[in-house]
Amino acid sequence: MDNVRTTDAPDPAAAGLLVGKVALVTGAGRGIGAAAARLFAREGARVLLAARTRGQLEAVSEEIRAAGGTAEYAVCDLAVAADVRAAVERAVDLYGRLDVAFNNAALSVPPAPVDQVPERDLDELYTVNLKGTWLAVSAEVAAIRATAGTGAIVNNSSVGSLMGNPALPAYAAMKRAVNSLTESAAIAYGPEGIRVNAIAPGTTLTEMVRAWNDHSPGVVAQLNARTPLRRAADPDEIAQAAAWLLSERASYVTGTVLPVDGGMQA
Template sequence: MTHNIDTSLVGPLADKVIFITGASRGIGAAAARLFANDGAAVVLAARSTATLDRIVTDIRADGGTADAVTVDLADRDSIRAAVSRVEELHGRLDGAFNNGGTMQQQTGPLDTTSDDDVEEQFAVNFRAHWTAMNAEVVLMRKSGGGAIVNTSSIGSRRANPFLPAYGAMKRALNSITETAAVTWAPEGIRVNGITPGGTATEMMQAWDEATPGIIEANNAATPMGRMAEPREVAEVAAWLLSDRAAMVTGAIIPVDGGAGA
């Protein structure tokens, strides 16, 4: 029997296997739901799969495909194991949203930033992406290409006296994103970054609680006058991971309501 499929109902990520780090909350959780709704089979990674179970259950209840894996972004072996789990589940990887990260424990000037804070920022906000991309590319090569999106920050684009180590590692992330794009383009692997501004996430709320007035100041400095919703940021990542962005690689795209303009 021949079925006539209405292609207008096929999502832009249909039949793609996409790995998402930092998927338990904020932008990552919004991305998990959005990508699945757009047709992707998603593999969600966070430090505890318990926090992912609700999201996986919801996606499956809506007819989507989702699985959860544990990952500690400070542990290189853990990252590689998580990507290996994607291969066990699906045999391939078409897209990766390297979204997981961490905020500095202590805000303030560069000369008061602790060595421990610098080390953690290096491990989670820079080295983790380096490790993840290299592991992801090995798997993407097996199916002839893919797309990677790294979550950077508006804080990478200018001086960042409140979060100097965070800003420095996110700027370094921009650099390896661009380098990876040039390196792997001949193999059909696209690599892009996004630089969200203030976004209504748990991380932003925690920063505002530690430094009261941050959200108010963010909104005042944003031409659109508000923070982004997590889904609004995830939408940009979804486009970059889709074939609609087939000629886009090496881009660092602001998602900041004009704050960086």
């Protein structure tokens, strides 16, 4: 009967989904990551933002603090194991613990079928999107275990990982591997009370998607036509799903890859 929840404890989500939590967000300088950092702070978390671009991190952190939230940052390249560990350690050094993490950082490459994807693009996608997520999960589990004891991790995948993706085959393959990593970690760390889930966003109005549309004009309109809600998501809508999965309101959810796709997979 390990990790049995009781129902008489106060619900911290009544005041905010992440009140009292320390949260790490990777890829937090823009797009979904920046939206998540802002949201997590509004929901009561103390946030450590991590990304490669200092100027973006400074801007988002200052915005959060101006709104009354708590935020610091660490410049971090997910391709560098020492950077990943240092970002996690900075969160613990600043705030004394780590409770939750959103592994959002990723990169994309120009669309191309399998036989036309340059090997260097495949290697770069592996290093950041899969290996970087692996390194982050490993460091975060160790920090949660050593400080908060229990907690939650959400990895950002893609709806493109749930089906064949001839336009972005290498990107989709790495994201499908992230799904497998998520499920494996959920099984491994569930007995300790550490939940691990993923979200699979559909078309979202980020710089990455806009760049894809610039390269392949009309692709966003085509994707919207395949989406029952007939529109793309705002980054904040994706961040909302991550916040819920990290919160105590999702206390019995682990090992899940949650589509947040406007019904594209329906």
